[in-house]
Amino acid sequence: MEMSVAVKSLDNKSILVTGATGFLAKLFVEKVLRTQPNVKKLYLLVRAHDAISAKTRVEKEVVSKELFDVLREKYGASFDSFFWSKVHAVQGDTTLENIGIRDVNLIEVLWREVDYIVHSAANTRFNERYDVSLSINTLGARNITLFAKECENLRMFLHISTAYVTKEKKGIISEEIPEFDQVLIPELEFELTESKMKELNANCTSKNEIKLYMKELGMERANKFGWPNVYSFTKAMGELQITKFKGNLPVTILRPTIILSTYKEPFPGWIEGIRTIDKFMVSYGEGEIVCFPGHPDAILDVIPGDMVVNAMLAAMTNTDSHFTNNLNIYHVGSSTVNTMNCSLFFEVSYKYFSMHPQIGKNGELITVQKLFFFPTLHAFSMYMFFRFKLPLQGLSLEELSEEKRNQYKKLNQTFNNVMKMAKAYSPYSLMHGIFDDANTTMLRMRMNQEEKELFYFDPKCINWHQFLMEIHIPGVIKHYMDNQCLLRKRARM
DSSP states (O other), X not given: XXXXXXXXXXXXXXXXXXXXXXXXXXXXXXXXXXXXXXXXXXXXXXXXXSHHHHHHHHIIIXXXXXXXXHHHHHHGGGHHHHHHHHEEEEEOOXXXXXXXOOOHHHHHHHHHHOXXXXXXXXXXXXXXXXXXXXXXXXXXXXXXXXXXTTXXXXXEEEEEOOGGGGOSXXXXXXXXXXXXXXXXXXXXXHHHHHHHHHHHHHTTOOHHHHHXXXXXXXXXXXXXXXXXXXXXXXXXXXXXXXXXXXXXXXXEEEEEOXXXXXXXXXXXXXXXXOOHHHHHHHHHHTTOOSEEEOOTTOBOOEEEHHHHHHHHHHHHHOTTXXXXXXXXXXXXXSTTTSOOBHXXXXXXXXXXXXXXXXXXXXXXXXXXXXXXXXXXXXXXXXXXXXXXXXXXXXXXXXXXXXXXXXXXXXXXXXXXXXXHHHHHHHHHHTOEEEEOOHHHHHXXXXXXXXXXXXXXXXXXXXXXXXXXXXXXXXXXXXXXXHXXXXXXXXXXX
């Protein structure tokens, strides 16, 4: 099959994309427009009050980003007209029936014209409120599936999940729908959160107390069924909803591992948002973390964002995909072919921040130390309690000066932040599982050389040390510093 066939499979096709202002969706939109300018229409679903504000969101949060600079250079003054001739902003919300689209005529147009649906809307916070995460990641998956079933000419419903729906495991983790040790009915989880919210509101509970309660409830329910956090738990239930309601719908579930910045397209090191290991890395560079629960040989399965998008497009354009019960599942990661472990990640982080130290609030350079690993979360928690928390508890705030009280509050906040981070990330820094990618490998094998170059997603080519040192960490720090500058600017306004 020639490369042109793969590209032409999107020629004059319409694609509905949810979560359109998110990191992956923006990369996806940019890649489609750059490689297939003859795509008929990209419908971008965004939360907004109306159609005008939906378009404004896409203008501010999508097309204005430097991500589209390559396309701007290519089209010059005609870029805006090209972009808006292909892109249509849609006001909607996947947590609602008919994915929140109020325009009946537009719904009928989408049902008639959409060829592909790419569902990337998700709440990725590990410790999000249970009701919020459940609504977006689980109920949203059901609603978009029901909407997809109404599309007359749909070729594929592509759902972006996460490899970690399969809980914490050792050994080989297969490309299958996750199993639950206990009977889990998502509809009962919806009813649980609704009843709890009614009860809390009836008791005039404050918004902050409701927020804390719902976060605790989420962790309680996730742990009860064997998941380490609310994000992976609600995403697992989202997959259950899709398989329950899909009927004969051709569904592909793509499960990326930990997503990093771009490897090379549209340029190296582009990232948006600080998440998972990047949040940890920034805290380490700022001198807040000197030890952590983890194992040097634990597997950090990571994958650049552009490779995830290429896998998405490869799955969509490969006409030889073999569906089992109208369902394909692909793990997109690196642990089977180019493993990176914790020790490499933190050795490179130490090297980078030693060579490029961050500047503290006092204006002095921050000196980082080599990270010390604890074998379990319990051992780390005990150390942190006796080393930091206990001395803090021994201080009497009334006897301290205002400067000392502020210092105490800062240290206590840092302690709490580190403990939250440890609880959230230790399942990954202590993980020894490898994500089987047999289906993904078969997908690559069905591509010719031209397609492999266009939709590259084989991580074998990555030198992790070089990528982290020269591309990813500088990209994360640039984004983080730009964001901090923006926050300070807003604070002065």
